[in-house]
Amino acid sequence: MARDGELWRHLQASLVRSAAGFGIAVSLAIPLGAAIAWYRPAREILTPPLEVFRNTAALALLPAFTLILGIGETSKIAIVTYACFFPILLSTITGVATVDPQLLRSARVLGLSPVTTFRKVVFPAAVPTIFTGIRISGAAAILVLIAAELIGATAGLGFLINYTQFNFLIPQMYAAILTTSALGLAVNYGLVGLERRFSRWRV
Structure with missing residues (x-):
């Protein structure tokens, strides 16, 4: 599958979707979170409803995302963004x-x-805590996307796992599962390296 390019086609589809959703979540969540935390009245007002959304599992809302946004790329990127945003x-x-x-x-x-x-002071000091949420979201971006690709997708690792299972292509199914695990591991180590780069001031 790696030699004939099929595996890379599905991996690329999943990477594009997860990277898009993850990038949108990071670009929205960090400025908004910093603004909420910097202004205490906003934090006291907004924290309870944010906790409600945080405790609503992204996969529980997958049917609603699919119903509203369809089964195309938009719904998959949106569900990844939602899953990554709150952590x-x-x-x-x-x-x-x-x-x-x-x-x-x-x-x-x-x-x-x-x-x-x-x-110069607050944001650098907060970077280690922020990256805790980013690493959680990096894992969520992969896990939620794989689940979303099981429904209404024609490419992606989740689709490949589902397709090979139903067609009893067991070696190909395990290849897709191991590729997913390797992808999650690579994302985690990449984010750890990025955290070290932004936290060079720490002993």
């Missing part, structure tokens, strides 16, 4: 809201403006 959002809120007060006092003593304090 990143809540970890960003936690990371920004729990920065060491001593760091904030030091920034005030040095005369830093609020914007500079956030950029």
Whole structure:
């Protein structure tokens, strides 16, 4: 399957979908989470409804996404975005809201403006916590997409697993499963490396 290109075709389809949903979630969740955490009234108002959505499993909403957005690419990217959004959002809120007060006092003593304090002190200190949510979302992007591809897809690792199972192509089925595991492992190690790059200030 690797030699004839079939495996890479399905892997590419899954990678494009998961990367698109994950990228959208990161670009939305981090700025929104930082804004909510930086303004305490917003955090107190918005945290309860966010917890409700966070505890609603993405796969439970898959039929609704499919019904509203169809069985094409849009619904699959949307369900990945939903699954990835809340772990990143809540970890960003936690990371920004729990920065060491001593760091904030030091920034005030040095005369830093609020914007500079956030950029130079708060956000770097929150990066390890934010990446906890990002790594959780990286795994969710793969798992949720595989489940979504079992329904109404013509390409992707989830489709390949489902297709080979129903046609009793057992070696091909295990090849797809092992490829999915390897993909998840690669995503995790890639995010760990990215976290180390952004957290070089840590001992």
